[in-house]
Amino acid sequence: MFAQNNKRINGYVVDTSKTAINDANVMLILGKDTLRTTTDSEGYFSFSKIKAEEFSLKITTVGYQEFIKSYSFGQKKQLEISTIELKLAKNMLKEIVVKAKLNPIRIMQDTIEYNAAAYQVLDGDNVADLLKQFPGLEVDKDYNVKTMGKEMVKLRVNGKDFFTNDVKDFISKLPAAIVAKIQVIDDFGDEANFTGIKIGEPKKMLNIVTKPGMDNGRFGSAGISAGTNDQLGSNANLNLWKGTKQSSGNLNYNTSNNGAGTAQNARIGISHSNKIGKNASYGLNYNYGRNNGAFTNEQAIETLNPLGTFYNETLSNGANQNNNHNLNTNFNYNDNKNIFLSGSVGASYRDSENKSMSLNKQSGVIRQDLKNVNQSSNKTPNLNVNVNLSKKLKNKKNGLSGNFGFSTSSTNADQNISTNTLYYNKVTQVLEKDSLLNRNLVTQSNNQNFNLGIGFSLGLKKLKDSLARQSLNFNYSISVGKSSSSISTFVFDNLNHQPNYVDSLSTNTNSLFINQSLGVSYNYSNKKMRYNFGFNARPSLLTSNYINLHQKIKNNNLNYSPNINLSRTIELGKTISVNYSGSNNSPSAYQLQPIRNTQNLQNIVIGNPNLKPSFSHNISSNYNYVNTKTGISAQTGLNFSTTQNEIVTNVLLVPDTLNSLKQETRFENTNGNYNARGNYMINIPIKKNRYSVSYSGNLGLSNRAIFVNNNKRFNRGINLSQYLRASIISKKITTDANVSYSFSSNNNMLNQGSIADVLGQINGTTVYKTHNYATAVNSSLRLKNLNINTNINYSLTTTTGDANNRFKNIQSLDLSLMLNTTIKKTYHFTLNTSKRFNKGYALANTNPLLISASLNKAFFKDRSLSLNIDANDLLNQGNNLARYVSGNSIIDSRTNQVTRVITFGLSYNISKFGGKNIRVDRD
CATH class of the missing domain: 2.40.170 (Maltoporin; Chain A)
Known part of the structure; x- marks a missing residue:
């Protein structure tokens, strides 16, 4: 008789992206009595030896809204509670600072999670700048993202669809400052998540978990430009985001002499x-x-x-x-x-x-x-x-x-x-x-x-x-x-x-x-x-x-x-x-x-x-x-x-x-x-x-x-x-x-x-062989009124033919230096230089020295308006020479x-999230 009165409940706690939440506080309320436990590393919890027919659950954890709900066993001896989804906290009066040890990476079934707080986030950084710091991720200059050699094909924010779901469209526009966690997920599709039957090869999905109150915002830009190669251009784009309600529009036009x-x-x-x-x-x-x-x-x-x-x-x-x-x-x-x-x-x-x-x-x-x-x-x-x-x-x-x-x-x-x-x-x-x-x-x-x-x-x-x-x-x-x-x-x-x-x-x-x-x-x-x-x-x-x-x-x-x-x-x-x-x-x-x-x-x-x-x-x-x-x-x-x-x-x-x-x-x-x-x-x-x-x-x-x-x-x-x-x-x-x-x-x-x-x-x-040797050093110095960033690259590529040397052997050596300076937070100067030495190409070629520079002046308190002057290939030595093997x-x-181009531009940027202006600097 006593055994029949002992009942058991099991539960599972996740966030809005369906990712398990560990160490969440779970309270089982039985009238005046309260039992306590925490979720394990996979988000599961359980209580046993319960004699009451009805009870309430209260679940709390930092950064999420409190969950309270009443349940009844009915005729069951064991109650399997459906997945409990915690929503991000809203309207927090002040940011809670947790000084516990930060684990940069958390690994779960189908998910690798990076804790943004364990990495460096500077003013003006976008999400791509944050991703470049994560081990196992690669981000190229066009914002394509790879993880362990596989393309990241889908983007979500807080587990929900985000505009076009295109990764490279938004990791350059969203500020890193709104990010709490980044999750790399093996995605089998929404139907598989519903049925629990996951079959086939999963796709790689990037899920951005925002900080509390940062799941809404307005971001976009408008600008005009003109250049020496008969270039005229204009662009305008605006994105309105409030949770699942998302609207966007963009308009671009450009003409030039190429x-x-x-x-x-x-x-x-x-x-x-x-x-x-x-x-x-x-x-x-x-x-x-x-x-x-x-x-x-x-x-x-x-x-x-x-x-x-x-x-x-x-x-x-x-x-x-x-x-x-x-x-x-x-x-x-x-x-x-x-x-x-x-x-x-x-x-x-x-x-x-x-x-x-x-x-x-x-x-x-x-x-x-x-x-x-x-x-x-x-x-x-x-x-x-x-x-x-x-x-x-x-x-x-x-x-x-x-x-x-x-x-x-x-x-x-x-x-x-x-x-x-x-x-x-x-x-x-x-x-x-x-x-x-x-x-x-x-x-x-x-x-x-x-x-x-x-x-x-x-x-x-x-x-x-x-x-x-x-x-x-x-x-x-x-x-x-x-x-x-x-x-x-x-x-x-x-x-x-x-x-x-x-x-x-x-x-x-x-x-x-x-x-x-x-x-x-x-x-x-x-x-x-x-x-x-x-x-x-x-x-x-x-x-x-x-x-x-x-x-x-x-x-x-x-x-x-x-x-x-x-x-x-x-x-x-x-x-x-x-x-x-x-x-x-x-x-x-x-x-x-x-x-x-x-x-x-x-x-x-x-x-x-x-x-x-x-x-x-x-x-x-x-x-x-x-x-x-x-x-x-x-x-x-x-x-x-x-x-x-x-x-x-x-x-x-x-x-x-x-x-x-x-x-x-x-x-x-x-x-x-x-x-x-x-x-x-x-x-x-x-x-x-x-x-x-x-x-x-x-x-x-x-x-x-x-x-x-x-x-x-x-x-x-x-x-x-x-x-x-x-x-x-x-x-x-x-x-x-x-x-x-x-x-x-x-x-x-x-x-x-x-x-x-x-x-x-x-x-x-x-039979042919290609060798590449490369090294790069990136450094930045941040003072009160002066920021300096430098990038130095060295790359040597050699391609040799078969034993009879029927293919022409080629060699290319690339050296580059980039200097970026910010003075009093409103003046930005960038200098890019690169020298390439080519040898063995079938087409006539030079050894170009490419020098490019840009000057940017920001206006207003939030630096939303900027005037840009860009000069590309000042010595006019670009030859657009490339070798492919097929x-x-x-x-x-x-x-x-045309490679030598001087461009003048004026742009206005909107970047407001959670009611705060959070700047995103251009790359």
Whole structure:
């Protein structure tokens, strides 16, 4: 009888981002009696031996609003309280200063949390300045963020959507002073958070947790500018933020002379999102962009092949113009109990016009000159709709989910190409023939995709662990795609200029693909572990009907793969995760159509209608560690991917009628490609993070199958990088120094497939090596009326060819110095100098000395108005020279544009958060 009266409750406390809150004070109130406990490192708490039928819970912790609620056991002996979400405290009368030891990093399941208070935040710093201090994170000059080699693809603030959710759009605009914590989250999606079933490869999400009362604000800017290169510009943007209510608008226009002609761009964007009632929200955004500009560039391409070396020198110029419209809406409903519903509708329209002229001189194995004039126009509308629904059934352990998606797009293109080909004798190099071909290609294509999925989760009986959950999950999905493509080719008679339809160069194709997936999995979770093991069967059907050829081809394929997701908290501060995913990918119409594509006469492309869909396997694993006493942290990550029936190019050299050679690109399925990569990082903070040392690096291995004249070969590559960093932080002086080394062999810096289509490259195996040695020192001195920041960089890069030295070896040495001075808080002066020494490039080059300077004067008490003078490349020595490596080709490229520019600007900035003006300085 006594045992029947002893009851138990279990609970789980999180913040608005669904991240566990540890050490929260929990009080169980039973009339006049009170029991106390605190949440553990994972946010869980429990009370046992309770005799009362009714009770109240009171939960408090620094920085969050107090939580009080009454409960009743009813007929239950054990009560599982649904997740308790604490909201950030508001209207605090004064900031609470906690002098307890700060742990810079906290590691939890699926989350790494950085405590902003343990790092340096200066007046004028933005969130990007804070992120750059965090071990394991990389922020480049364009505000792209990576963690352990993976891109950060989504941004939220306090666990909620934030305007466009674009990371780089806002980490430069939000002040670091409003940040309490930064969380790097493995995001499986909102539906997975609702159901608790997390399957597939997670995406990296950045969540900013603000300080109390800082979850609202107004920020933006307006400005005008003019420059010596006929530059005129204006911009205005405003963001209004009050929790989930968010509105923004932006307007930008700029015109200038880029050296090749006039370049103009314009942008307009608006967005609004808000809650509907207690559990629903909606969002709407529209963007329009217009770009047009002239260009001039030159390239030198050197390609190795078993037949010899190919050399291409290309000079091109022209102009491009495009218009883009994008409209997106979304709706979400989540009551955190029974129903999750989300839907989105997106529409876009793009039109473009392009004109170009190019001269290509090819020598080596093939001696040809090619003069090309190309005019084209394209119109591409798109529409997509997606709906997701998840519902917990009467038996709360069971759940039903479904998703639906539809998309449609079309392309209408008109292209006029005039090609003048000069053929030379292989022995004497004397011009033998001058060929002129004028043609018009009219392209119409339509694509529709429909997908439907349904899943059922059967909750199994409870285990001895009262916080554990287990379920058996069944899912089925189908994706149906239909496409049609029509390419009509007309060749103009050189005498009467009349067009003639050429059926051998034209195509009319209809394709249908059906991908299905049937899976079953077992899911288990408790407060320290979550895993999901399953099996999937994925049949696929691809049917292509070539109407003008009276030919129909079918391809059937069936793939099997396991489904693995594991995440475990080994102990406080130690987590490990393993994920596996597999997916089908169908070949494109461009790769399938057995028609000669003659847009580039030096590289004629012929599709392969017998291509099979490819299947990709991806495995990733992560281990994270932090010592809660010393703050020492480590992160490691392993990734491996391979593809069955990967679609690759097969470039052949075939003789032409003039006893020369021409290229044909075809497509093949192949196996043997893989990529393996490992990342590691260790960080040691000293004396409350005033000093820190970190060491990081990565090692990558790759194997790429290629075809040379129908012969299969492999290119094997190695990538290695090492990075050592040390920092010293004090009230007046900060110093950060780093040294790094990287090595790569046979590294594809550009996408091989796309660059081969453009440049007409010939595949082949080769060996080359690139070494980079770099070091940098950043220091800042902060006095009452004077701030000085300096940055010194050294970088040496060498690229060596194979054993026969058939590739030209190159070397580049870069030295740079940056000085930034602030006087009396209102005068800012910046000086940038860099010197580069180039050696071995195929294009003529100089060793440029670049000097740039800027002067900024701030006005008003909050320094919101500023006058700017910027001078770029004062000595006019910029040459925009770059080297790329793709497959067995090295491309030296230079874009000719104006680099010496002096710009005058006036700007007004708004940056108000939580009722306070918090300045964000420009970089």
